[in-house]
Amino acid sequence: QKEVEQNSGPLSVPEGAIASLNCTYSDRGSQSFFWYRQYSGKSPELIMFIYSNGDKEDGRFTAQLNKASQYVSLLIRDSQPSDSATYLCAVENDMRFGAGTRLTVKP
C-alpha cells in the first residue's frame, strides 16, 4: 500500500515568517502530488499540485518536488494568521492523504 508521511506538528511560526511543510511518499513511481489546506470543520481545498521535479511557485506558495528523495514540500512565504490550518499532502489520484500538518501563524 502506498504510504504518505507528514509531520503532524503542530508547527507554529510568527506572522511574516516562512512556513515549511514536508511530505514523504513510498511509491517511487508516483507522478502527481497535491497540497490541500483544511480549516477546522471544513472540507479540504486545493492549494497546489506539482508533477515535475523542482519548484513551482504560485503567489506566496511554493511547492518543491524531489523524486529522487521522494519528498514534496510546501513553503508559505510572508505567513499570515489566515494561513493557520491543517495542510494535507496527497499523492496520485488514489487520494490517500498524509496525516496533515497543523500550522499556526501567530500575529
Added chain:
Amino acid sequence: GAVVSQHPSWVICKSGTSVKIECRSLDFQATTMFWYRQFPKQSLMLMATSNEGSKATYEQGVEKDKFLINHASLTLSTLTVTSAHPEDSSFYICSAPGLRTEAFFGQGTRLTVV
C-alpha cells in the same frame, strides 16, 4: 471549477437509526466518488471508492454492510450509515477526481449519533 454538492451539512440521529448522505456533481459527470471519514484532529481516512454502475470498493476494516454506498448515476453517490452508533459520529466527506486528477470535495457532513 467543478462543484460537488454534499448534504446534509450536519445531522443528529438516534442510535440505531440510519442516515443517508448525498453527494452530487453539479457541472460534471463523476464516474468515481471517494468517501472519507475524519475524526476530530485526525486526518482524512479513505473509507471506500464508489464507481457508477458497479459495486463500491471498501478499504480494509470498513464494514460494507454498515456503510452502504450507492452510485446509481453519473451525478449522484450516496453513503448510508446503517444502525448508527455514537462511535460513528464523525465528519464524512466525499470527493470526485477532476480532469487533472485533483479532487473536488463536498462540503462535508457532521454526523452526531446520540
